[in-house]
Amino acid sequence: MRFKNLDLNLLVALDTLIRVRNVSRAADEMFITQSAMSNALGRLRDYFDDPLLIQVGRSMELSPLAASLELPLRDIIVRIEAAVVSTPSFIPQESTRSINLIVSDYTLNTIIPPFLRQVSALAPGVQIHFQPQQNHPHLLLERGEADLLVAPSDFCSTNHPSEPFLEDQICCVVDADGPLAEGPMTEKDFLEAGHVVMQPPNGGETFAQRACDKLGLKIKVEVSTFSFASLPFLIRGSKRIAMVQRSLAECMLNLGGIRIMDPPFPLPPLQQCLQWHSYRTRDPALVWFRSQMHDAAARVCPEKVEPDRHERHETVSG
Numbered sequence: 001m002r003f004k005n006l007d008l009n010l011l012v013a014l015d016t017l018i019r020v021r022n023v024s025r026a027a028d029e030m031f032i033t034q035s036a037m038s039n040a041l042g043r044l045r046d047y048f049d050d051p052l053l054i055q056v057g058r059s060m061e062l063s064p065l066a067a068s069l070e071l072p073l074r075d076i077i078v079r080i081e082a083a084v085v086s087t088p089s090f091i092p093q094e095s096t097r098s099i100n101l102i103v104s105d106y107t108l109n110t111i112i113p114p115f116l117r118q119v120s121a122l123a124p125g126v127q128i129h130f131q132p133q134q135n136h137p138h139l140l141l142e143r144g145e146a147d148l149l150v151a152p153s154d155f156c157s158t159n160h161p162s163e164p165f166l167e168d169q170i171c172c173v174v175d176a177d178g179p180l181a182e183g184p185m186t187e188k189d190f191l192e193a194g195h196v197v198m199q200p201p202n203g204g205e206t207f208a209q210r211a212c213d214k215l216g217l218k219i220k221v222e223v224s225t226f227s228f229a230s231l232p233f234l235i236r237g238s239k240r241i242a243m244v245q246r247s248l249a250e251c252m253l254n255l256g257g258i259r260i261m262d263p264p265f266p267l268p269p270l271q272q273c274l275q276w277h278s279y280r281t282r283d284p285a286l287v288w289f290r291s292q293m294h295d296a297a298a299r300v301c302p303e304k305v306e307p308d309r310h311e312r313h314e315t316v317s318g
Contacts, residue, residue: 010040010043010047012030014044023041078277093122094125097285099127102149106245138159148274152272163273163274165274168245168247170207170246170269171246172243172261173242173249175235180193185241193241194222194241195219195221195242195243198231222240232244276290
């Protein structure tokens with residue numbers, strides 16, 4: 001099919017070339033030969049009268065025109081994929097769909113195990129792939145590289161729908177044999193002790209710091225790490241404190257060496273949300289997977305939050 005003398009099949013090739021910036025890998029991804037992809041790139045260069053991809057050393061860089069086409073072209077492809085992949089109905093026990101989720105290691109250690117058990121029992125033919133959190137994770141939704149983002153509400157984009165699906169309480173973990181484990185934690189203990197925190201991939205404020213900021217408190221950060229699950233281990237043999245989601249702390253408690261303590265003042269709970277691309281709101285498969293996440297959350301955290309479907313599913317602020 002052609003539009004204004006452009007073979008529309010070439011748009012898929014251009015999208016792939018822009019994304020991987022390598023002719024050979026783009027050919028592999030589209031299951032065509034390298035010569036066929038080179039031919040497609042040549043036709044695209046002729047049509048746009050632009051090099052599109054420029055060889056710089058051993059890598060290829062986008063021309064200014066190709067860079068300007070990247071987001072609108074990806075948006076078009078995502079719309080088409082959403083229309084084609086989304087079927088009028090979804091039968092879990094017969095489906096062979098795959099789903100890609102962006103999750104933190106906190107979610108991977110707490111919510112995902114019961115989620116996988118449910119999905120395996122109800123939809124044994126589906127495939128599930130997990131990707132780590134990264135800078136601006138909503139861009140993976142916009143590029144069609146992920147179906148669901150699981151993240152605190154503060155990290156969700158306002159450009160796409162989202163829904164809260166659980167609230168987890170924040171607790172403190174300390175070394176089981178250290179002085180802080182001997183009695184109730186005081187405000188003085190909390191503020192004078194060094195803290196171990198998980199640093200978000202974007203280098204922004206940690207969830208522990210955000211929680212304390214809301215109370216006008218400032219903690220003394222002595223150690224930062226990239227993993228929530230490592231926090232309970234990094235306070236062992238020290239006088240430090242780690243603020244951890246209670247469900248994760250309870251998972252780690254059986255490994256020994258730590259004690260869970262209540263903070264000396266009430267900390268706001270951590271609200272986790274599900275987010276998806278606006279074009280996928282009525283995809284029945286995605287609706288089903290979201291419901292399974294809600295059910296799994298209910299098993300892990302009794303403080304599960306029911307979504308306000310009228311406000312959250314149909315309305316996007318921006």
